[in-house]
Amino acid sequence: MKKLHIKTYGCQMNVFDSDRMQDLMTAVGYETTDEAKDADMVIINTCHIREKASEKLFSDLGRLRPFKDEKKQSGSEMIVAVAGCVAQAEGEEIFKRSKVVDIIVGPESYQTLPDLVGKVLRDKKRQINLDFTPNDKFDLLPESSAGTGASAFVTVQEGCDKFCTFCVVPYTRGSEYSREEKKIYDDALRLADKGVKEIYLLGQNVNAYHGLDEKGQSSSLAKLIEKIATIPQIERIRYTTSHPRDMSDDLILAHTNIKKLMPFLHLPIQSGSNNILKAMNRKHSRQDYFKIIENLRKARPDMGLSSDFIVGFPTETDEDFEQTMDLVRQVGFTQCYSFKYSPRPGTPAADAKMQVAEDIKDARLAKLQKLLTEQQITFNKKFNNAQMPVLFEREAPKSARYNGEKIQLWGKSPWLQSVIVEVGDENEAQKYLGKIAQVKILHARPSSLVGEII
Ligand code: 5AD
Numbered sequence: 428m429k430k431l432h433i434k435t436y437g438c439q440m441n442v443f444d445s446d447r448m449q450d451l452m453t454a455v456g457y458e459t460t461d462e463a464k465d466a467d468m469v470i471i472n473t474c475h476i477r478e479k480a481s482e483k484l485f486s487d488l489g490r491l492r493p494f495k496d497e498k499k500q501s502g503s504e505m506i507v508a509v510a511g512c513v514a515q516a517e518g519e520e521i522f523k524r525s526k527v528v529d530i531i532v533g534p535e536s537y538q539t540l541p542d543l544v545g546k547v548l549r550d551k552k553r554q555i556n557l558d559f560t561p562n563d564k565f566d567l568l569p570e571s572s573a574g575t576g577a578s579a580f581v582t583v584q585e586g587c588d589k590f591c592t593f594c595v596v597p598y599t600r601g602s603e604y605s606r607e608e609k610k611i612y613d614d615a616l617r618l619a620d621k622g623v624k625e626i627y628l629l630g631q632n633v634n635a636y637h638g639l640d641e642k643g644q645s646s647s648l649a650k651l652i653e654k655i656a657t658i659p660q661i662e663r664i665r666y667t668t669s670h671p672r673d674m675s676d677d678l679i680l681a682h683t684n685i686k687k688l689m690p691f692l693h694l695p696i697q698s699g700s701n702n703i704l705k706a707m708n709r710k711h712s713r714q715d716y717f718k719i720i721e722n723l724r725k726a727r728p729d730m731g732l733s734s735d736f737i738v739g740f741p742t743e744t745d746e747d748f749e750q751t752m753d754l755v756r757q758v759g760f761t762q763c764y765s766f767k768y769s770p771r772p773g774t775p776a777a778d779a780k781m782q783v784a785e786d787i788k789d790a791r792l793a794k795l796q797k798l799l800t801e802q803q804i805t806f807n808k809k810f811n812n813a814q815m816p817v818l819f820e821r822e823a824p825k826s827a828r829y830n831g832e833k834i835q836l837w838g839k840s841p842w843l844q845s846v847i848v849e850v851g852d853e854n855e856a857q858k859y860l861g862k863i864a865q866v867k868i869l870h871a872r873p874s875s876l877v878g879e880i881i
């Protein structure tokens with residue numbers, strides 16, 4: 428077997444894509460290794476959403492250079508492929524800047540990877556494929572080998588037509604594409620047969636899902652969830668990432684009617700100021716967001732909410748920023764992601780004249796993150812002494828155990844908190860791994876809960 432090393436940056440979609448690339452290469456005789464050093468092939472799956480993406484890529488490539496040279500001296504070869512959104516955005520430039528790279532492949536064309544590897548080996552020529560062929564992609568990908576775990580991703584939708592003025596996704600992932608309902612259902616069924624208990628539906632705009640149903644009509648995310656919920660072995664369903672504009676009434680209602688749908692939603696708003704939302708081309712206001720939250724909480728009173736925020740978007744004033752702080756205080760989030768605005772080449776906001784100074788961005792980010800952390804701690808503390816069902820996903824590595832030698836299991840709460848429990852021995856660990864068990868929370872930490880199995 429040849430050895431394959433994959434390094435993944437970015438979102439869950441990239442994690443999913445890396446797994447698929449691994450499946451593709453396994454089918455042609457590669458096995459994975461954690462070490463890049465003596466790999467026969469290295470894939471760097473890149474993310475372009477925020478800054479330093481290409482710097483990171485080129486420093487990774489620099490580190491690979493001596494390994495590649497060594498490989499050559501010993502009479503064999505190391506193929507280096509750059510995949511993902513930086514590959515899509517920078518294309519041939521990457522060949523120009525780095526001699527190490529043999530293959531450039533985009534997020535919508537990586538199904539051709541084995542073919543490209545074959546051509547590199549045979550023709551001794553660099554290969555590039557940046558086509559947008561999502562339809563082909565899903566049909567040509569081998570069955571996913573993921574799913575030996577408790578939770579598995581299933582891509583339902585890719586790309587984005589919304590063109591927020593800060594975002595590269597519409598350019599790197601292309602326009603919106605939804606897979607057929609039946610294909611997604613079949614994937615979920617297959618994963619359920621392998622023991623998967625939780626299906627995580629993925630899409631850049633997952634709630635814009637409108638794939639065809641078996642009658643050839645446009646379905647919706649709510650209908651798709653309802654269908655997957657009929658699979659008895661699937662006990663939990665989640666979806667991400669949603670856009671407020673597509674938070675339809677039937678999807679909100681699904682949170683009341685479908686008990687398998689977890690009471691947690693990641694719903695990025697980006698800013699609490701209407702001026703900024705407009706400049707971002709978000710197509711929703713802060714009032715729209717409040718209304719959605721109100722409806723979601725009516726549908727599911729214990730709903731946990733998370734969001735993404737960007738501070739220091741061009742033209743953002745102190746007043747705009749205070750609107751964001753105010754929105755956060757009013758909503759009350761469980762855990763969030765927040766970023767300083769980073770101009771992305773080719774996006775409209777990158778050319779805006781009124782960029783915000785870096786020190787102001789730093790100060791705003793620190794202030795916002797302090798508030799978000801306080802909210803996260805408050806949310807977690809609510810669960811002290813509470814009981815909840817936890818899906819146990821894996822054993823904690825020895826180095827991460829919080830005390831002594833006892834085996835610890837890592838799981839997820841319905842609200843996506845990490846839950847850690849101790850078990851007596853390996854037999855007990857195996858009994859709970861991949862299953863849902865009732866846990867009593869003993870101690871809430873800022874970003875996890877410690878409990879005991881009841
Ligand atoms: N600058 C900063 N953050 C960004 N995001 C997307 N583009 C940018 C950018 N140019 C953030 C958004 C998005 C998350 C995935 O990344 O908050 O929701």
Ligand code: SF4
Binds near residue numbers: 631670
């Ligand atoms: Fe980017 Fe906006 Fe599309 Fe989300 S909705 S992927 S932020 S353009």
